[in-house]
Amino acid sequence: MGVVLNYHYCLFSLMLLLPALCYSQDTFTCSRATYYGSPDCLGTPTGACGYGEFGRTVNDANVAGVSRLWKNGTGCGGCYQVKCTVPKLCSDDGVNIMVTDYGEGDHTDFILSPRAYLRLARADAAAQLFAYGVVDVEFRRISCKFAGYNNLMFKVHEHSRFPQYLALVFLYQTGQNEILAVELWQDDCKEWRGMRRAYGAVWDMPNPPQGSITLRFQVSGSMGMKWIVANNAIPADWKAGVAYDSAIQLY
Template identity: 30%
Template sequence: MTHWFLFLLFSSAAACDLCVHQSKASFVTSVSALTSGACGYGSFAISLSGGNLAAGVSSLYKGGAGCGACFQIRCKDPKLCSSEGAKTWLTTAWPETFTNKGSLGHWNSMTMSRKYGAVWGTNRVPNGALQFRFVVTSGYDGKWIWAKSVLPADWKPRVVYDSGVQITDIALESCYPCDYDGTW
């Protein structure tokens, strides 16, 4: 039996790379449009940021790594929107396997693979409470992040548990920052 874990690691790191991404946006008025999505949040996504959600182009979606990132959207036409813009969460797969070690009194290493977006799965699920540790990488460096909350001993598959993780580091990419000349 395969168990999937939905990690809600809302990352400003993916959003705050200071790169300007030219794209197009649309407004969706129906909550039914949120019943799915590439990130796997489903209808839970409506509770993020007051429902300010977005689908991302490939440079923002980043094969699912951009899921949960917060972006500030600004438009060029002042007749259509204000200069302040709006903040939105990226909610809408690419398999990749990472092996990490966790410690909750003892070491137990297991392989997990990304199913899609923020959803990870494994065929080897230990019994009892679980704590997760992640390594976040950018360029050549990595930083270990511990989930503040432990999954309870009686955890259930397909139930959302808040990891308590908020990544605030900035991962710079090779592009000009949005304020390189002081204007948009």
């Protein structure tokens, strides 16, 4: 019942969507997808990637939880083109989604936001597709692209406590890259200290270095395997909840 009531609102919202934020590559893989309940058709602020409110509306709320693509949190921030394969009901291009959560369904790789699930369907077949609940799909990895945001940003997680505990979340992760490790430079010891992947896309460290923080992170994907250094990326008086521009682009 809730799906039927929400469907009309989602359909109206779809008319207001901006153009897709991703550009595609690679071949398709067969899988299955379903959707989760949401009264406003958006993402959830409690997603397992740790994005919070960012995860509700990023990519026009075309977001999803994934299972095997989760990769112990490394898959957070990845983008995929997902197309359903039900004859006469599915749109040609499907939907471009961003991974913001972990979830398992009935042998599904994707648990889509209602808005994203709606975009799988042809304009006159959305109600019929919602009635399926779970549909066969094909998907491929694509490069993320965010309108108005070219640079990677480091957000100090709201749970951080200055200066004793620092947690970071990486936002606007473009390209097809995955972040494998993060380290902070300890100037007094002249060495790199590794951050812990707390969960999803959240990296943390107790007793972080004092002063402005230089960090480096290891990426794997469209940029190859490499370490990228962000000098003085986070100010000495960093604040919880604030996002800082890295001036770094991942392509």
